[in-house]
Amino acid sequence: MAAIKEVERMDTDEGGMGYLQSLPRRVVTVYLPLLVFMIVLLFPFYWMTITAVKPNVEMTDYVNYNPFWVVHPTLEHIRYLLLETSYPGWLLNTVIISTAATFLSLAAAVLAAYAIERLRFSGARQVGLGIFLAYLVPPSILFIPLSVMVFNLGLYDTPFALILTYPTFLIPFCTWLLMGYFRSIPFELEECALIDGATRWQILTKIVLPLSVPGLISAGIFAFTLSWNEFIYALTFIQSSEKKTVPVGVLTELVRSDVYEWGALMAGALIGSLPVVVLYSFFVEHYVSSMTGAVKE
Amino acid sequence: MAVPSVAIQQRPSMLSRLAESRNTLGLGFMLPAAALLLVFLTYPLGLGIWLGFTDTRIGRPGIFIGIENYQYLWSDGVFWLSVFNTLLYTISASILKFVLGLWLALILNEKLPFKSFFRAIVLLPWVVPTVLSAIAFWWIYDSQFSILSWALQQMGLIDHRINFLGDPTNARASVIAANVWRGIPFVAITLLAGLQTIPQSLYEAATLDGASRWQLFRHVTLPLLTPIIAITMTFSVLFTFTDFQLIYVLTRGGPVNATHLMATLSFQRGISGGQLGEGAAIAVAMIPFLLAAILFSYFGLQRRRWQQGGGD
Numbered sequence: 360m361a362a363i364k365e366v367e368r369m370d371t372d373e374g375g376m377g378y379l380q381s382l383p384r385r386v387v388t389v390y391l392p393l394l395v396f397m398i399v400l401l402f403p404f405y406w407m408t409i410t411a412v413k414p415n416v417e418m419t420d421y422v423n424y425n426p427f428w429v430v431h432p433t434l435e436h437i438r439y440l441l442l443e444t445s446y447p448g449w450l451l452n453t454v455i456i457s458t459a460a461t462f463l464s465l466a467a468a469v470l471a472a473y474a475i476e477r478l479r480f481s482g483a484r485q486v487g488l489g490i491f492l493a494y495l496v497p498p499s500i501l502f503i504p505l506s507v508m509v510f511n512l513g514l515y516d517t518p519f520a521l522i523l524t525y526p527t528f529l530i531p532f533c534t535w536l537l538m539g540y541f542r543s544i545p546f547e548l549e550e551c552a553l554i555d556g557a558t559r560w561q562i563l564t565k566i567v568l569p570l571s572v573p574g575l576i577s578a579g580i581f582a583f584t585l586s587w588n589e590f591i592y593a594l595t596f597i598q599s600s601e602k603k604t605v606p607v608g609v610l611t612e613l614v615r616s617d618v619y620e621w622g623a624l625m626a627g628a629l630i631g632s633l634p635v636v637v638l639y640s641f642f643v644e645h646y647v648s649s650m651t652g653a654v655k656e
Numbered sequence: 657m658a659v660p661s662v663a664i665q666q667r668p669s670m671l672s673r674l675a676e677s678r679n680t681l682g683l684g685f686m687l688p689a690a691a692l693l694l695v696f697l698t699y700p701l702g703l704g705i706w707l708g709f710t711d712t713r714i715g716r717p718g719i720f721i722g723i724e725n726y727q728y729l730w731s732d733g734v735f736w737l738s739v740f741n742t743l744l745y746t747i748s749a750s751i752l753k754f755v756l757g758l759w760l761a762l763i764l765n766e767k768l769p770f771k772s773f774f775r776a777i778v779l780l781p782w783v784v785p786t787v788l789s790a791i792a793f794w795w796i797y798d799s800q801f802s803i804l805s806w807a808l809q810q811m812g813l814i815d816h817r818i819n820f821l822g823d824p825t826n827a828r829a830s831v832i833a834a835n836v837w838r839g840i841p842f843v844a845i846t847l848l849a850g851l852q853t854i855p856q857s858l859y860e861a862a863t864l865d866g867a868s869r870w871q872l873f874r875h876v877t878l879p880l881l882t883p884i885i886a887i888t889m890t891f892s893v894l895f896t897f898t899d900f901q902l903i904y905v906l907t908r909g910g911p912v913n914a915t916h917l918m919a920t921l922s923f924q925r926g927i928s929g930g931q932l933g934e935g936a937a938i939a940v941a942m943i944p945f946l947l948a949a950i951l952f953s954y955f956g957l958q959r960r961r962w963q964q965g966g967g968d
Contacts, residue, residue, distance in 0.1 A: 385766075393763050393774070396756075399837070400781055406803060410795060419804050453729045463692075471689035480682025490689075493697055495950055497898035499919035501925040502941040504704035505696065507712070527697040530689050543952055559681055588785040591902045595927055606787035610905060628788035639783045643776045 387427030411626040418621060436622030437630070440613075446627060448601050454634075456604060457586035464582050465575065466578050467526065468533035473563050475519035476541040477549065487538065494531035498591050501527070506595050511527055513540035520596040521604070525586045532585070533578040541567060580642050582647070584635050605631040705844040707936035712960035714930040725937035734913050735938065742945075745832060745917060746897045752836045753892055754885070758845025762877075764844065765851045775845070782841040790905035793834040797821050797906065821907055824914035831906055831915050835896060843888055851877070851905050886952070898942065918942050 380388075410418065412432040417424040424430060440446045474480060475487045505524055506515075514520040544567060552562045568575070593604045598613055609627040613620055658867040708725055713716030764775060782791060796803055796822035805817040807840075820830045858876050867875070900919040903909060909916035910922060918938055926935015 389763055389766050389768070392759065396760050400778060400840070403837070404780065406796060407792045415776055419801060420802070426803055426806055465686040474682045474685035478678050478685060479681040480679045483682065486686065493693055495894060495946070496697060496701065497894065497946070499898040499900050499922070500704060500942055501697070501700050503922065503932055503936045503939055504700035504707055506927065507703065507707065507932060508700060524696050526692045530693060534689065536841065548893065557951070584783060591785050606785050609791065610787055625795065626793055628791045631788050632784040635783055635785065636780065639960040640776065651812060
């Protein structure tokens with residue numbers, strides 16, 4: 360016991376006061392609640408995964424099979440999903456739409472953020488505030504008028520309906536995030552470049568952008584994730600089955616009347632989540648810091 | 657642009673001066689973002705308010721009918737039920753998210769092995785598309801094969817299956833639980849970032865003065881965390897209030913409209929029912945609540961500036 364305490368004391372050398380707590384107390388106040396939180400937060404994913412590989416017999420027979428485990432894992436649901444439904448097409452649609460919307464928004468946001476943060480044209484502060492307010496306008500109050508517009512513009516049931524409307528929530532977010540990044544680049548660099556005769560455009564492309572690559576990556580990942588997760592616009596503006604995105608397709612096409620294909624549904628949910636989870640796991644540090652940064656601004 | 661020549665010339669030409677002026681450049685740089693936002697955000701916002709005053713239906717342009725939509729909604733029990741549901745959903749989910757999120761943030765702020773691993777795991781529910789995780793909850797809440805019912809039955813806590821989504825009270829509790837599950841990570845991670853900015857020396861000083869752990873939390877942590885709590889919770893409230901996906905997946909507003917939120921009712925009347933005007937009116941009715949939340953956020957930010965010693 361004493362040895363453990365000694366080790367703990369050395370561990371907390373970097374300024375924490377954890378050494379004031381005994382180990383049993385830490386178990387009750389820290390480790391146990393943390394364990395419960397982790398189980399609750401992860402259980403739906405576990406349940407999704409286990410259902411996706413469970414044969415139908417086991418899925419509905421709780422008497423002979425323990426539902427928490429799978430005895431004869433099967434790839435049947437995944438095979439059905441990938442070969443007999445339009446799922447691969449939805450994945451492709453979602454990738455195309457998310458990528459296009461992300462690049463469009465990022466390009467617009469870089470220019471806007473640079474103008475607001477560094478050109479400081481008259482009224483830049485008000486425009487910055489306006490961008491922030493635009494971020495607060497939720498899609499739930501825009502989808503009806505937007506559907507009217509999309510229909511009148513002849514975009515209904517085309518990917519462009521989504522590529523052009525997603526920037527409404529992506530641009531404010533990316534601009535806000537990039538403004539924070541640009542603010543951290545020293546003015547002196549730009550002043551030197553200006554004295555050397557660089558134009559604003561050259562400063563942006565040769566100095567500011569290379570220095571804000573981490574910011575661009577975070578903004579890009581955020582934008583991609585947000586477009587991948589978007590639902591209400593995709594539900595409203597797209598009608599044809601083969602043009603749908605993953606979230607809408609899984610919900611509206613895989614659920615047929617009373618027959619729920621739970622295995623296929625779970626497989627669809629799992630595979631649809633994978634790209635954002637993989638992307639996220641590569642850049643988790645960027646993600647966390649920019650998320651907290653964006654809120655702290 | 658002929659910048660080198662500008663440097664040599666005594667007086668740059670009007671054109672190049674105009675091209676280099678902050679305002680012209682600013683305007684040009686703002687153009688793509690401003691055009692997209694004005695066309696697809698500001699204009700629809702106005703159009704939505706206008707549609708609320710018309711009887712537009714899908715496939716038929718409407719005419720101005722004044723406040724008839726609002727008069728109708730005023731006497732519509734389902735609309736008021738949805739307002740009540742939205743407030744109940746927002747308030748209870750936000751309180752739970754705040755308490756649990758703060759608790760999780762405090763735990764993650766302790767010295768832990770594999771801390772960054774835990775932090776990464778915690779964010780997962782927030783990263784995964786809401787609709788897809790809601791589908792998992794749909795299966796968890798299944799009336800026949802719910803794993804929760806099964807587990808509780810095995811433990812001997814209940815004797816018959818819980819009808820999660822078929823009973824009004826249960827359905828409300830279930831959707832709130834699913835929303836809280838998805839919202840905890842956001843609150844926890846942002847509050848954790850706030851916690852990490854609090855200097856350790858304050859805790860050490862307070863401990864030397866004999867403060868208990870509760871006093872440390874109450875008089876050191878909480879006051880210093882208030883500004884970031886205000887902002888985080890405003891965002892959280894805003895997103896919960898306008899939630900659509902979770903309800904649409906789990907209950908579509910049922911049973912007997914017990915879980916209809918204003919957003920889902922607006923979709924049902926406006927898009928499924930084709931009454932665009934009425935749907936738009938319901939959406940517009942959400943705006944006052946949102947404005948209240950934004951004003952709250954604004955004052956939260958104000959307080960933060962004041963705490964940092966004024967200025968901006």
